[in-house]
Amino acid sequence: MGYANHLNSTFAALADPTRRAILSRLASGEASVNELAEPFAMSQPAISKHLRVLERAGLISRGRDAQRRPRQLQAAPLKEVADWVEHYRQFWTESFDRLDHYLRQLQAKDKAKDKDKAKDKDKAKEKKHAGKRPAK
Amino acid sequence: MPASVLQSDIFTKPTEREIVITRVFDAPRALVFKMWTDPKHLREWFGPGVFTNPVCEVDARVGGKWHIVMRDPQGNDYPCGGVYREVVEPERLVFTNIATDKDGNPIIDGLTTVIFEDEAGKTKLTLQTRGTAVVDYAAEYLKGMDAGWSQSLESLAGKLAKA
Numbered sequence: 001m002g003y004a005n006h007l008n009s010t011f012a013a014l015a016d017p018t019r020r021a022i023l024s025r026l027a028s029g030e031a032s033v034n035e036l037a038e039p040f041a042m043s044q045p046a047i048s049k050h051l052r053v054l055e056r057a058g059l060i061s062r063g064r065d066a067q068r069r070p071r072q073l074q075a076a077p078l079k080e081v082a083d084w085v086e087h088y089r090q091f092w093t094e095s096f097d098r099l100d101h102y103l104r105q106l107q108a109k110d111k112a113k114d115k116d117k118a119k120d121k122d123k124a125k126e127k128k129h130a131g132k133r134p135a136k
Numbered sequence: 137m138p139a140s141v142l143q144s145d146i147f148t149k150p151t152e153r154e155i156v157i158t159r160v161f162d163a164p165r166a167l168v169f170k171m172w173t174d175p176k177h178l179r180e181w182f183g184p185g186v187f188t189n190p191v192c193e194v195d196a197r198v199g200g201k202w203h204i205v206m207r208d209p210q211g212n213d214y215p216c217g218g219v220y221r222e223v224v225e226p227e228r229l230v231f232t233n234i235a236t237d238k239d240g241n242p243i244i245d246g247l248t249t250v251i252f253e254d255e256a257g258k259t260k261l262t263l264q265t266r267g268t269a270v271v272d273y274a275a276e277y278l279k280g281m282d283a284g285w286s287q288s289l290e291s292l293a294g295k296l297a298k299a
Contacts, residue, residue, distance in 0.1 A: 088155050092263055096159045098181035103163045
């Protein structure tokens with residue numbers, strides 16, 4: 001499965017609150033379908049349907065016990081999602097560091113320009129006065 | 137399983153594809169807004185620290201396009217761009233952000249909202265972005281960016297070591 005499809009199926013699987021609750025439960029240890037169905041007001045077939053979605057997304061797997069068939073959490077796809085979100089966050093955080101720096105430079109330059117302008121004005125005034133003086 | 141994965145918001149938040157970043161800039165709102173809409177300024181800061189932006193075209197009107205080509209220190213190009221959906225100067229920008237490969241095929245598809253708020257002469261910026269990876273080599277693309285970042289960290293470490 002391609003990376004993007006893979007990510008999309010992970011996102012789709014995580015979009016449902018019941019499925020997130022199931023994963024949350026599995027994070028504290030493997031559990032059978034019956035055990036998973038217990039806290040939810042849901043039939044076993046309904047839970048099984050959610051489990052199939054999670055399984056297809058690679059988020060859970062089945063344990064070895066042939067009778068209980070316990071489900072286990074698989075971390076890799078979750079990590080991929082977390083990494084991907086982190087990439088975006090990092091991109092903007094770094095960009096904003098640059099923007100912050102750039103804004104400081106820009107404003108410092110503007111201030112320097114204003115000062116120069118003020119100086120030029122002063123000089124112009126002085127010239128005016130200087131020009132007037134000999135006429136005195 | 138690493139604890140960081142378990143503790144992430146993935147289990148609880150339905151909007152895990154969304155990122156919200158807030159930052160206060162010590163500059164007036166009109167100026168900060170201009171940093172986004174004037175290509176002369178945008179090219180100076182967009183992207184990770186070691187990247188340059190040899191191409192930066194911006195038409196900040198509703199329906200107008202933006203197009204930036206980021207270049208890493210090895211000379212690899214990372215084009216991206218999109219279309220402006222909302223432009224409310226100096227308060228709000230909404231645009232699509234689509235990272236493309238060299239042939240213009242989309243790799244990552246997203247929507248970004250930027251809100252500019254005046255805070256006693258400073259500007260509080262809130263960026264909300266959400267995205268979906270659309271093709272296989274998004275992984276490669278992101279890997280490349282990762283290399284860029286670790287390089288910038290290395291160069292920083294190098295500078296610090298010399299100091």
